[in-house]
Amino acid sequence: MRKRLALLVVATTSLVTLAFLIPLALLVQMVAEYRAVSAATLRAESLVSVVAASDRSTVGLTVDQVSAGNGAEVTVFWSDGTQAGPARPNAAVELGLAGRSFSVDTANGRQVLVSVQGAPDGPALIAAFVTDHDLHRGVLHAWLILTGLGLLLIGAGVLVADRLAHSMVRPITELSRVSLRLSRGDLSARATPAGPSEIRDVATALNHLAERIRQLLREERESAADLSHRLRTPLTALRLDAEALPAGPDGDRIRDDVDRLERAVSRVIAETRRPDEPAAGCEAGRIVRTRLDFWSALAEDTDRRMSVDLPDAPITVALPADELEAAVDALLGNVFAHTPDGTAFAVKLRRDTSGVRLEVSDDGPGFATDPDALLDRGTGGKGSSGLGLDIARSAAVRVGGELQLGSSPTGGAQVTLTFPIPEQVSASSNPPPLGPTG
Structure with missing residues (x-):
């Protein structure tokens, strides 16, 4: 914006300056020519009385003296x-001897002719020649001064425009940084509201906002915390029921599920109370393998x-273990919920230069609708809440990844979660964008 304002001022100031300087430069040239011709005319007219009253030898001496000084070169012609x-x-001299006084341009300057009538030796003509150098004496110097003045005016205009643009751009730049x-x-x-009134209003x-x-x-966050606290009572009752189950695989599995549910609720409460706490990392291979063991049955x-x-x-x-577990469960749960029995699926975990990639693919019919629409809450289609993919995406986005x-x-569906490694998260100066809490 500053550059554009500067260019605009340069163009405007240049046009205005040229509109004044070009006529002024031509006027300076005309004045210089008029001054030189007037001086030559005065010099020629000063000899009229000498030519009219003196003999030719005296006139010759006077012409030599006048021509020896600085100024126009003088010559006297007689009619004989x-x-x-x-x-x-x-030809101009012949016309002047006929009784006319005038000036005429020549190849090297200008000639001023003054007719003298009534001289003792007949009509005479005084010719004063002004060279081009004398006609334009001082013009170049004046033009240089005018050019410098024009450049000075343009520079001053650009400086003022730059200061004005800076006063406008600085608050806009600050608004951009704050955004x-x-x-x-x-x-x-x-x-900080600053600058013109419109920019202050935006700030x-x-x-x-x-x-x-x-x-x-x-x-x-308060609503999520209140809801989590309300879950404490039924969760406690569920734990008591689980503890009352006899020892065995089924009882142990239910108690493990209750423990995992309690940890998830506790983490929701902790996150709502400490939303700026940095995320702790976990070993992805172990988490994925544990969840696959759970879903293998x-x-x-x-x-x-x-x-x-x-x-x-x-x-x-760079993701807490329980959040990675929730993301993996959401993706595997979608495979079981949206593909018919007997559909094969694959889970692949690998690491490359961009981070850690978790791919869950199946041999089912694929996505029936636009995949991008499935990422919006509540648009998962018939029989779906649409929250499964959103849970996985939120887990990835929270640490700077993507889904x-x-x-x-x-030809089936494939979902890829990308997570940055902890070194990339700690080296990045940009925190992740805001996402849904809880």
């Missing part, structure tokens, strides 16, 4: 063809072939 001075006769900080989750960012509105966002998030019951590709080396992701939907090699 004689002359006193260096100039040569021409970026808000988009990255820094709700304490506020803009005030942005501050009100930031405060409103903070208030809404605070209310949402259901896969065997529904006659589903499960392909697993997990690395032997530990892979750490991608596509087709598997067999």
Whole structure:
């Protein structure tokens, strides 16, 4: 914006300056020519009395004295063809001897002719020649001064425009920085109203918007915390019932599920109270393998072939273990919920330069609708709440990752979760964008 304003001022000032300087430069040239011709005319007229009253020898001496000084070169012509001075006769001299006084341009300057009538030796003509150098003496110097003055005016205009643009761009730049900080989750960012009234109004509105966002998030966190606390009572009753079950595989599995549910509720409460707490990492391979062991029993019951590709080396992701568990359960639950029994599926975990990728694909019919529409809450289609994919996406986005939907090699659905490794999260100066809490 500053560059555009500067260019606009340069163009405008240049046009205005040229509109004044060009006529002024031509006027300077005309004045210089008029001054030189007037001086030559005065010099020629000063000899009229000498030519009219003196003999030719006296006139010759006077012409030599006048021509020896600085100024126009003077020559006197008589009607009998004689002359006193260096100039040569021409058609203008013959016309002047007929009794006319005038000036005429020549190849090297201008000639001023003054007719003298009533001289003792007959009509005479005084010719004063002004060279081009004398005609334009001082013009170049004046033009240089005018050019410098024009450049000075343009420079001053650009400087003033730049200062004015800076006073406008600076608050706009600050608004941009504050907006970026808000988009990255820094709700304490506020803009200082400055600049023109319109920009101050925008800054005030942005501050009100930031405060409103903070208030809404605070209310949402309080609601999530209240809901989590309300779950404590039925969760306690569920735990008592689970503890009353006899020892055995079924009882142990139910008690483990209750423990996992209690940890999830406790984490929701902790996150709503400490929303800015940095996320702790976990070993992704172990979490995925544990959840696959859990879902393998259901896969065997529904006659589903499960392909697993997990690395032997530990892979750490910048996500809490319970959130990764919830994301994996959501993706595997979608496979069992939206594909018929007997549909094979595959789970692949790998690490590359971009981070850690978790792929869940199946041999089912694929996505029946636009995959992008499935990422909106509540639009998962008939028989679906649409929250499964959103849970997985929120877990990835929370630490700077992403969720991608596509087709598997067999034409079924494929969901890819990408997580940054902890080193990438700690090295990044940009916190993740705001997402749903709880």
